[in-house]
Amino acid sequence: MNAERALLVLSRARLPDAVARALLQAWPDPVAALEAARHGGAGRLDAGSRQALMRPDPARLDADLAWLGGGRRRVLACSDPDYPALLAQTPWAPPLLFVDGDVDLLWFPQIAIVGSRRPSAAGRERAFAYAAAFAGAGWAVTSGLAGGIDTQAHLGALTAWRTVAVVGTGPDRVFPPGNTGLQARIAAAGTVVSEHPPGTPAIAAHFPSRNRIIAGLSLATLVVEAALRSGALITARLAAEAGREVFAIPGSPDNPLARGCHRLIRAGAGLVEEPADVVSELAPVAASLADQLRGRLGTAPPRVAAGAAAVQPGPTADHSRLWSALGHDPIPLDVLVQRTGLTVATLSSILLTMELDGQVVVDNGRYARRS
The missing domain is CATH 3.40.50.450 (Rossmann fold)
Incomplete structure (x- = not known):
């Protein structure tokens, strides 16, 4: 059983949030967390939860996997590095999140x-x-x-x-x-x-x-x-x-x-x-969150501008190559791959940090320098 299957089985068991969070934090590997739940790690469970853990419905599991396989879809455990940092800081953070779109x-x-x-x-x-x-x-x-x-x-x-x-x-x-x-x-x-x-x-x-x-x-x-x-x-x-x-x-x-x-x-x-009342008040905390995001992506900490979390084009050759490839007319990602020779994964990470600063705008999947 792989990690996705294990998380889907756990999601159908309807464990109390506190129990599921404790399992996933103690066993960050979802397969290990599921095995722990099956062998008493989740404490006393009702008959429905035990049934869902031990004998998951194969048709339901296949349907869940089919949904995950369609597009940019993820199931995130609270122990996953991609789990949103701010939400993780709250006492009520859900143990699992289903995400459809840009995680x-x-x-x-x-x-x-x-x-x-x-x-x-x-x-x-x-x-x-x-x-x-x-x-x-x-x-x-x-x-x-x-x-x-x-x-x-x-x-x-x-x-x-x-x-x-x-x-x-x-x-x-x-x-x-x-x-x-x-x-x-x-x-x-x-x-x-x-x-x-x-x-x-x-x-x-x-x-x-x-x-x-x-x-x-x-x-x-x-x-x-x-x-x-x-x-x-x-x-x-x-x-x-x-x-x-x-x-x-x-x-x-x-x-x-x-x-x-x-x-x-x-x-x-x-x-x-007016909107500026909110943006100006939040600028310092937004900059702090931006630093966490850059650390997660492994990018160099850039300059932060007032009013928004800002990312300047980074000092690496990849950043410079991408910045040169961008223009003021929107460009799809596949064209940027051709122009830069970078992989989609590398481009996505660099574009993400540029977007965070407002250096890049996105319009229907096309990227351009912000005017």
Whole structure:
């Protein structure tokens, strides 16, 4: 049994998060972790969990493997070096993540945008505009793919860069169904993340719990519009508990969708009047996260610019060769391979660090120097 199969079997066993995390941290090799679980390392388990560990459903396992084999898909254990660093620092980090899209994007500095599922017209416009502004400044915008503010945040981010969608279903399911096309766009141009294995349907209890992943991935959470009883306030609370920044946009005292934001501001959340209020506040912590990403990629620590985590073209010959090959017109990756003679893996790592600084922009898989 290989590592992917072992992680899929563990995911179907539905072990308590604390138990699964302890197993994977004690046995970073997933095959060893599975064997430990089968031989008592997971403690007392119910009959369903024992059955799933000892005799996994072969049809289900084949279906899960087929999903993993389609495109840029991964299952990440909390012990995996690719597991996002910020999320790993939280006490509620899921033991497993299913990723559809660019796994490296999970290491980028992220701002979560959340709010009402039934926002006002002004709220929709603000979510879209703020997301576009953040993405244009080099930030990844993270939200939950729900209707309303979440949808507008993802759409706004996609106009300028990429976005992360944390879903409460399996990564192959869509809720609400009206966001099917949007989820496909995000998987192609950004990242879709779930703690639930493929095939998991929309279950009410999963949606509040996915808020902890949104908060944990992000350096800050911005609440655009929220009533006093809103799931967005749960995300804001979790962000604060994780030591992250919380911001809110004020509104009219007569607007019920502004009252949750006003409560947050009274409790100490940053009052936001324009996107620059958030970006300037977060620049120092974004630079720190950028250094972690560079260390992970094995690249030289570059200069960091104010307002975004910055990467200048590196000092190596490969960096210089790629920088010379890039122009101001978007170029697909295969052309860059031809121009530089570098492998796709090498190019992807160097381009990632350049994107992080805003030196490179990406448009539908094509790369260009940022003007």
